[in-house]
Amino acid sequence: MPELPEVETLRRDLSRTVINQTIKSVEVHQQKMLIGDSQEIINHTINHIYRRGKLLIIHTQNQDSHSAILIHLKMTGQLVFKSQNIAGFALGHPIPPLNTPMPNKSTKITITFQSNDILYFNDIRTFGYLKIIDQDKIAHDTFLKTIGIEPFDQKFTKEYLTMLITKSPNLIIKPFLLDQTKIAGLGNIYTDEALFYSKIHPTRTTGSLTISEISLLYDAIKQVLQKGIDHHGASKTSYVTLDGGQGTFLANVAVYQRQGKPCERCKTPIAKIKLRGRGTHFCPQCQQVTPSST
DNA sequence: CACTTGACCTGTCCGC
């Protein structure tokens, strides 16, 4: 469930808490969650953290080597930070952390810093991973290699989106938007929201979209992602912010998991269908299967 | 080659 806004929220929080921290030890509680050699980052200092789509990339180094930690949370992954310096640790999220014990049974990897601060990687369903590789090999990572454009990249323009759509005119728009090799970072929640605001039915084909619909879709993608970041992400079941708190985006969704509830624009009950195995929410009135004339 | 489907997992919820 963590999509671009959730991972971006974690990136920002991590940048305030673990930059310049030196890794003392790495404890792996479930082997398959770790790819690579944890010894490689012992005594490494974290000096840079960035994000590609839903993937978090942490640069570490010491005198001899430069490594990278790639973290994918998939559906139920969590990163939780426990500081020794309680007074200095206030991330300021709107919903404060529950006092969930750390570590717990979903804790898969524990990273302890020289400060004795601890970063926990939890994942109930164990779909996520933490991967340690040489920094020179980042460009060869099989996932990163195929990932598409960043929605907030300057190169992502209306023309770029039009080009992507024109190139694959026979795809259903929702799976198209979920395809990480085309646009990076959209998942089920933000895709449904973006289609609602652009008044496009999720089963429309890419080739059927008009220029003005593509324009609306472009604006909607950026707006819902920004709104998600502003709300510190969407906490449904498992996603939490770095301090264990919750994002508030779900209180502000228009369609996601609002089936049966009135559309905020026209009061028609929101519908839910299954599209390619994904729960898909939309307003049957506002989002027509043919282009709207407006 | 481009696209689609099922598998990977486990906690939660619903109906019987």
Add this chain to the structure above:
DNA sequence: TGCGGACAGGTCAAGT
């Protein structure tokens, strides 16, 4: 109350 099954969804290998 207990149990089985559906469901949740990001990615990738396998299939079309």
